[in-house]
Amino acid sequence: MAMTITPAEGKRQPAGGLVDLLKRLLRMRETGLILIILTLFVLMSFASPYFLTWVNMRAMAMAFAVEGIVVVGMTILLISGGIDLSVGSVTALAMVIAGLLFLSGVDPWTASAISIAACTGIGAMMGFFVTRVGLHHFIVSLAVMVIARGACLLGTGGRPLGLFTLPPEFKFIGQGSIGVIPVVILIFLTVVVSFDFMLRRTTMFRKVFYTGSNEKAAAYSGIRTKKVVFLTTTLCSALCGVAGIIYMARFGSAQPTFGIGMELNVIAAAVIGGASLSGGSGTIFGAILGTILLSVVSSSLALLDVSVYWQDIIRGSILLAAVSIDHYLNKRRG
């Protein structure tokens, strides 16, 4: 039977134009972030002669690079519909485990591998509680956040572990440079570029989007959604482990109180970069821009001699503003 376009459908014909507009809006989020960051750069270079120096740039990059690795894990977890409050504690725990092993005579590389494996195990445990026991990510990771921090303090007696005898080739990870580029930045770029590509293009990570977008529909498409959530939860903790080891190599010590409040920074960066707390959307590129933005703001405030106490207020306000603007744009689009 020949069917003509029904009126209801005909009405939606200009959708092609709408898609273009939508795409432009989507692009605007990332271009918008870049513009804001560039504006800050320009303003700051006038405000502080020190800002645009190589030393400051390098310090800023070092500051967000390691945290950026955690942001990658968090973004993927958020896309799958989860959240992890334990990232700060688990990162610290990674340092403490590796540090303690090293001090008891284990080779630093082996110690690091064991430590990353332990963090992966913590993630797997959280994944188990979420997918098998059926608890919410928020609660499980809140509990693990407290437990991991407790374990850090217990293992170190609350004092930083000085790891002065770390061999130089290990410290190279955190302190060295290849040419003018610090190794930390190279690791960061490798992680970001590879995960960004995988998230955009591979079938493996497409399942993460399906699961976060509509878990039931994903299950009805034959996707093992519990497995997906289990793996994203595990991956996030594993990346915390990697970050912890890099921090240890950089500081030459293991700090049991490191990373308090880091989860908020990391979640804020991902959300500013476009990840949705309800799952199903987000990009690594955007999240990293979010990280850079927060880092540039922190650094600027420090250079401008703004009280440390103001910094949290300003960061929180930026998060609120970013999410509000996003919500408004989303409503306009919808």
Next chain:
Amino acid sequence: MEDDLILRIANLSKSFGPIRALRGVDFELRKGEIHAIAGENGAGKSTLMNVIDGILQPDSGEIFIDGRPVTIASPAVAQNLGIGFVHQEIALCPDVTIAENIFMAATNTSRSMLMDYAGLERKAGEVLRRLGDIDPSALVRTLSISQQQLVEIAKALTLDCRVLILDEPTAALTEREAQILFDIMHKLAQQGISIIYISHRMAEIFDHCDRVSVFRDGQYITTRNVAETTPGEIVNAMVGRVIDNLYPDKQSDEEKSEEIILDVRSLTERGRFTDISFQLRKGEILGLAGLIGAGRSEIVKGICRLGGEVTGEVSLRGRQLELTHYKDSIAEGIVYLSEDRKGDGLFLDMSIASNVSALSVRQVASFLGIIDDRKEVALAERLGSKLNLKCGHVGQPASALSGGNQQKVAIAKMLSVNPRVIFLDEPTRGVDVGAKAEIHRILRDLARSGVGIIVISSELPELIGVCDRVLVVREGRISGEVAGEDMTEEKIMYLASVTEERPQAV
């Protein structure tokens, strides 16, 4: 004549950006009448109702109540004017009691500091007794969907309204519950309450309404006395053209085949269904009828391992299957189309193309698992054009489409894996008449090409019109089979519910 009208709408328009949802619409509602609103999805019915209920504000036009012009700025204003709206979507708080849900608005405006739970339950009990056997002190989440629908209706009944809007209230109700609702509607109408009744089911409109107004493409088309028109005339007015043949041809005798595609033997899932055995032959469309809750969906979900633990045997083309997960079922080419398109059928915020490839992203990816966008778009476009999908671009989010086109995306998703057997659960729910006919034609074409098809539907005319054979399920067992001339609504209803009184046409 004017005195007779409780509600009059004149030249009302409403746009959403470039989309003109209502264009100079007129509408008149008499006191004590049951007035059906008919129109395809997107015709403007919901927009008009939302304007009447104060949820949306019109761009221009006038609304008169009892002859006086009014501005309905919010649902609260509508309530004060005596307008009650039972939405199609259920909006109840699952974790509080039925009584509290029913009197949520009253509690909100109450000046008393304390909750009078006993009083609420007593008052709720009075209303609920008229609707069926529901305990007002139970928590809403313990209710079935149809019972929740009844609670929504009870909620509106307590509002003391003069105009009651019912938006597809029977979509989730069983025959018996629907009949109770119709009785109540007639009683209310006799008391002088006017009812606006939105439904896709012609039989309901013609059995229970006094007048019917048709809308199309945001425009008011006509109003008729039900006694003076025919379903065919209304359908034609709805679609704006003559639909000569609502259902495609059935399987011809030459096409009949003894070749068995799917053989199900003694399939059982505890508490859901028992000892289900049937065979699906090549080229036929098999229907599964039964009341809501009889176990129709559970059976097909059981076959493709989307449900709980099942025992029994399933063979595909003579080969016994060992399935442990729906993934295995997809790999064998047995796929399921969900009845709840928005809830678990589609990824609404994702693109059409990603929706279509969701069952098997691998096939649009290179061997390393890297998705090839061009392949993905090509797959969606190929299946889209096969199904006559109307969309701007397959990169659009699925949420931008009308119900019928969304359903085509869901069907395209199934076809992406070249299935051998497809189960369609309520394939045309919430789909307009034109798209419905197209979907039926697609199903017939698929059956002709050798795909085994099982359709579940609560609309008996659809089952009878589309299927070659219908199995009837009652309380988790197959209670009978009808085919050919035997396929009548009466026979099917009898088999579906011997305990019920005279069956009511859907």
